[in-house]
Amino acid sequence: MSSRHDDVLTTLFILVFSVVFEYNPCSDYRFKSKMKKNYFSIGDLSKMTQCHIETIRYYGKIGLLDESERTNGNQRRYVEKDYKRLLFILHARDLGFSIDAIRQLLDLSNDPNRACGEADSIADRQLFETRERIKRLKLLEKELLKMTSQCKTGHKIHECKVIESLADCGFCQIKHQGFQ
Incomplete structure (x- = not known):
């Protein structure tokens, strides 16, 4: 195996270790020195x-990630601050923050x-919006439970309550997009 391949495997091991044991690899001097020495x-x-690579490119294109240095061959080169910034962005996205909110943060x-x-x-x-989504999801869960509880095996499709409910929003207790 090449030295570069070993470096990538070492870095991946550190990241997996950090997730499993809630360890921050960026505080480890060996990880920091590796990050500072390498692009x-x-x-x-x-x-x-x-x-995904395309997501990283997208974040660069919309300005969430700073413009990275380029090699003579026009390959992007990222450093520790890019890595940390991307982790920040990914964590914020996992928490449901919008791109605009992340940009502000x-x-x-x-x-x-x-x-x-x-x-x-x-x-x-973001907390308010998350709570509102949870309320809506709970209502959707009730609708789905109601819909599926009316379904009986052995019926033909023209008697199916799932199909009937989806075709006529009048059966629903909540308002859906495009239906008043």
Whole structure:
């Protein structure tokens, strides 16, 4: 195996270890020195973060990731700060933050002495939106339970309550897009 392949495997091991044991690899001096000495290709960054290459490119295109350096062969080169920024973005996306909210949070993080009121406000808005989605999902769950509980095996499709309910929103207790 090549040295580069070993480096990627080592990095992946550190990342898996960090998830399993809630260990922050960025605080480890060996990981930091490895990150500072090396540049990473987009493929390496993708493997390290479990983020698709096209998604990394998209984040760069829309300005969430800073423009990366390029080699003479025009290959992108990423460093530790790019890795950390991508982890920030991915974590925020996992929590449901929109691209605009992430952009605002990243802008706020660039000024460490700024009061955190704006960041709190963005997080509070996300919490509210998440709770609203949960309410809607619970209503949808009730609708699906109602729909499936009326279904009896042995019926023909023209008697199927699932098909009937989907065809006529009048059976529903909640409003759906396009139906009033």
